[in-house]
Amino acid sequence: MSVAMLLVGLAGFFSPAIGFVVLLIAGGAFGLGYGGVAPFGQAIAIRDSSKDRIGVATSTFFGFLILGVGGGPIVLGAIIPMLGNGMVGFRNLYLYSAPAVVIVWIIYYLIHGKHQKSSSKV
Numbered sequence: 001m002s003v004a005m006l007l008v009g010l011a012g013f014f015s016p017a018i019g020f021v022v023l024l025i026a027g028g029a030f031g032l033g034y035g036g037v038a039p040f041g042q043a044i045a046i047r048d049s050s051k052d053r054i055g056v057a058t059s060t061f062f063g064f065l066i067l068g069v070g071g072g073p074i075v076l077g078a079i080i081p082m083l084g085n086g087m088v089g090f091r092n093l094y095l096y097s098a099p100a101v102v103i104v105w106i107i108y109y110l111i112h113g114k115h116q117k118s119s120s121k122v
Contacts, residue, residue, distance in 0.1 A: 038065065044112065
């Protein structure tokens, strides 16, 4: 998804025809990102919970997924006017949001990735 966010941010730098193609590619990357997040996230939530807590884990995961998908645009939309005169606009918002996704990947690896590698050796 960070690649998609970066592409959306860069689409504004190209001519309208090229920018439209880049925007379509970014939309596809966003769709693949969200399409991958839901099943993988649900699998992780179920895997890390006991059998009697699977329903709670699933509902908690989807609750926070919906909160992020619904609340994220509201929060990011409120940030746009606060960015200042030199950085106003959705293009720059996407450009500056892309590193946040990379940071989340790193945090995920530190929490789950290392745990999986160490537990698979046992």
